[in-house]
Amino acid sequence: MKKILTNKNILMYSIYIHEATAHKTPQRFNKHNCFLCCMMILFFVLLNSCKKIVQVDTPPDSITEKNVYTNDRTAASVLTYIYVDMRSQGADMAKFTGLLGDEFTLWSGADFNLQAYYNNNLSSSMSMDTGKEIWNLYYKFVFTCNGAIEGLIASNSLSPNVKKQLLGEAYILRAWYYFYLVNLYGDLPLVVGTDPAINSKLHRSSRKAVYELIISDLLRAQELLNPAFVNGQLNPGTQERVRPTVWAAKAMLARVYLYTGEFDKAELAAGEVIANNTYFNLVGYEDIFLKNSREAIWQIQPTEVGWNSTDARLFNLSAIPTGVNAGKPVYFSDFLLAAFEPNDERRSQWVSSFTEGADTYYFPVKYKIAEENGTVNSPETLTEYAMMLRLGEQYLIRSEARARQNKLGLAISDLDMIRNRAKLPLIAVTNPSISQSDLLNTIFHERQVELFTEWGNRWFDLKRFGKVDEVMSVVTPVKGGGWENTDELLPIPYSDLVTDPNLTQNGGY
Numbered sequence: 001m002k003k004i005l006t007n008k009n010i011l012m013y014s015i016y017i018h019e020a021t022a023h024k025t026p027q028r029f030n031k032h033n034c035f036l037c038c039m040m041i042l043f044f045v046l047l048n049s050c051k052k053i054v055q056v057d058t059p060p061d062s063i064t065e066k067n068v069y070t071n072d073r074t075a076a077s078v079l080t081y082i083y084v085d086m087r088s089q090g091a092d093m094a095k096f097t098g099l100l101g102d103e104f105t106l107w108s109g110a111d112f113n114l115q116a117y118y119n120n121n122l123s124s125s126m127s128m129d130t131g132k133e134i135w136n137l138y139y140k141f142v143f144t145c146n147g148a149i150e151g152l153i154a155s156n157s158l159s160p161n162v163k164k165q166l167l168g169e170a171y172i173l174r175a176w177y178y179f180y181l182v183n184l185y186g187d188l189p190l191v192v193g194t195d196p197a198i199n200s201k202l203h204r205s206s207r208k209a210v211y212e213l214i215i216s217d218l219l220r221a222q223e224l225l226n227p228a229f230v231n232g233q234l235n236p237g238t239q240e241r242v243r244p245t246v247w248a249a250k251a252m253l254a255r256v257y258l259y260t261g262e263f264d265k266a267e268l269a270a271g272e273v274i275a276n277n278t279y280f281n282l283v284g285y286e287d288i289f290l291k292n293s294r295e296a297i298w299q300i301q302p303t304e305v306g307w308n309s310t311d312a313r314l315f316n317l318s319a320i321p322t323g324v325n326a327g328k329p330v331y332f333s334d335f336l337l338a339a340f341e342p343n344d345e346r347r348s349q350w351v352s353s354f355t356e357g358a359d360t361y362y363f364p365v366k367y368k369i370a371e372e373n374g375t376v377n378s379p380e381t382l383t384e385y386a387m388m389l390r391l392g393e394q395y396l397i398r399s400e401a402r403a404r405q406n407k408l409g410l411a412i413s414d415l416d417m418i419r420n421r422a423k424l425p426l427i428a429v430t431n432p433s434i435s436q437s438d439l440l441n442t443i444f445h446e447r448q449v450e451l452f453t454e455w456g457n458r459w460f461d462l463k464r465f466g467k468v469d470e471v472m473s474v475v476t477p478v479k480g481g482g483w484e485n486t487d488e489l490l491p492i493p494y495s496d497l498v499t500d501p502n503l504t505q506n507g508g509y
Helices: 007-020 031-049 066-070 072-086 089-100 112-118 133-154 160-185 207-224 246-260 263-275 310-315 345-350 391-404 408-421 436-450 457-464 468-479 494-499
Strands: 104-106 296-300 330-332 351-356 359-364 386-390
Touching (some): 072 133, 072 160, 160 246, 246 263, 246 296, 408 436, 436 457
Antiparallel strands (some): 351 359
């Protein structure tokens, strides 16, 4: 099969997408050609997902070959290929982690794999290997980033500004994928190159070592990425926010420093992003997830024919086909619905309902429109882009970082920026002498109702704040499962354990 569809083939399709979206006013796709392009990319993704990235052999015409990095066009298309797939990764992360935690209820007719997530009953064995979707996909793109980094560093043919921007993008993308892998699986095999002889014999590295690589990659990205938003030719001067900038690297660094307990650095990095009101402002709830929103630090443009955002297609029960079904198998849990304070604007703006017979289901509408207004993907018909990083999270990061340094007044000020938008009473007015522990609990709650269904934030917060056992020991029995403290990490896929004897399994599996 490798001879039928190779990485070179998919690169050409990525070039097609890259060129069609490259200009300030992108070309419209012919509907048939766009559909074929997306299907070929999907076929390639499925084909390659069958191979484990820590063991994959590099095909002779793979994207790591030097010839790909001899001109700006093909080099840019390597990373465009990743962005094409990223359009749905946020929705999938929200679905899986929302089922693991307390955000979603699962449709009773859902498949066995989703039931395993929902019941916190994943497994890793020859007969039952659940929970491997993210591992397989994210390591595949780690490998793609590694190949891009090697190829870009070695290339002497690219325009200097293109090489610099693409290398920065490759570093931030690798950091992004490792951030999610380490938070879902714990200790990881650190794949930093493309040599299969090395990759097939890796031991798991500590979480500390993984975070050191993530921070190193983000610092490199910060040095390389353009401070302005760039277009398809990687030139500044576009309104589109679909390629990462130095501000995306800073925003991601702020999050990572918060997770590693480097609170002074988290405060500083988030503060730099917040201070840049040339590009970023808090906006109204109806505008946050629109394309080119001023709250957006980094977005991904949808590429599916006839689709707006993948999130709306997955979660909006009012969109055709309506209701809860195999394609839309999740809806809000009572736990999340009960978390909103009275008169919280987010409850009315971001939560909708669908009634079928005697049952009413509640679902997220951060992304409101599932279909396009037109018939093909173009700037004129797409209205919502998938959010990667946004300013609201940066205020919450800085608030928590300040609270953990006992800078309570400053922490309250940041928190109240988010509460004010939600039309809730301000902490500075209602409880100005709040204790540090109570303020941290308030921030924990505010993150729940501000960042729900966004890239797994709630699941990671449960673990990060040390509340996962307390919460899930109540939630999991309601979902029909039984909670054990080892359930906070996903299992390493059985097939990888068999192929690489140096890998060890997480406890409890």
